[in-house]
Amino acid sequence: MLLIQCPACGVEAEETEFAPGGEAHILRPEPGCSDADFAMYLFERKNPRAVHYERWRHAFGCGKWFHMARHTHTLEIFGVYAADAPEPPQEIKDRIAERTAS
Amino acid sequence: MSDLSLARAALDVTPPPDLGAQVEALSSRGMVAIRGDLADAGFAAALKAATGCDVPGVRRSTEAGECRVLWMSTDEVMIFCEWSAAPGVVASFMEKAGDAHVLALDVSDARAVFRVSGEKAWRVLAKGAPVDLERFGVGEVRRTRIATVATGIVRTGDDSFEVFCFRSFAAYMWDWLCVGAGAESLSDL
Ligand SMILES: [Zn+2]
Numbered sequence: 001m002l003l004i005q006c007p008a009c010g011v012e013a014e015e016t017e018f019a020p021g022g023e024a025h026i027l028r029p030e031p032g033c034s035d036a037d038f039a040m041y042l043f044e045r046k047n048p049r050a051v052h053y054e055r056w057r058h059a060f061g062c063g064k065w066f067h068m069a070r071h072t073h074t075l076e077i078f079g080v081y082a083a084d085a086p087e088p089p090q091e092i093k094d095r096i097a098e099r100t101a102s
Numbered sequence: 103m104s105d106l107s108l109a110r111a112a113l114d115v116t117p118p119p120d121l122g123a124q125v126e127a128l129s130s131r132g133m134v135a136i137r138g139d140l141a142d143a144g145f146a147a148a149l150k151a152a153t154g155c156d157v158p159g160v161r162r163s164t165e166a167g168e169c170r171v172l173w174m175s176t177d178e179v180m181i182f183c184e185w186s187a188a189p190g191v192v193a194s195f196m197e198k199a200g201d202a203h204v205l206a207l208d209v210s211d212a213r214a215v216f217r218v219s220g221e222k223a224w225r226v227l228a229k230g231a232p233v234d235l236e237r238f239g240v241g242e243v244r245r246t247r248i249a250t251v252a253t254g255i256v257r258t259g260d261d262s263f264e265v266f267c268f269r270s271f272a273a274y275m276w277d278w279l280c281v282g283a284g285a286e287s288l289s290d291l
Binding site for chain 1 (some may be wrong): 233
């Protein structure tokens, strides 16, 4: 069971209040791109056994989307950040570097 | 148009005996959903004019007279008022808001509201909602779930909660709360 803090309403709740939205920071290719690139955008996902940047929605709560950095193996959550952030904030990247250094 | 009997139809059932928690359906509750910029001064003025209430802080509610305003999201509040007053609240808010980018809608028929009260009321809700209800202050609002139903909970007093959900779940929620307030649920282990 994950305990997730929603950055929109600030509540810390268990994962049953949230809906996962898959891999984050996927860029839509420019118009006129190749079919292969567009298929990549539509279908190809990383699914790593490592740190994963994800989209989540506080579905049973305030209803807002947000981003989360989570380790898919240890289930550690490194932080949540705004839905419109184009990339993870430096603070979260630093925490990941610190926590995953061996 | 709206008919209070609609709200009652599915709920024409005797509530369980009072074992420390009572359940009732509040079928004369009016509700108005408002979306807009909660930090905007014009929004606050229009809300004040329509309800007498201030804009609530995050996950809080404010009260004045017959009205209660609940924080629903970063850009949404819900007004609880008398059922017959809801259209007037919408009109007064929209008039005062002028050209501001806001939306107010009478959603009284969209949701059902229940009151759960008594010294064991929090235990009824704790059966189904993943919320720490012992640390849930008076006036606090929590959107969560009860069983599998999207639910809002507001604590209206030390021993009193109001629970709201979409009306299509009203009968289910009523049954669920009645079971939760029954002897098997509330007996001390
Ligand atoms: Zn939230």
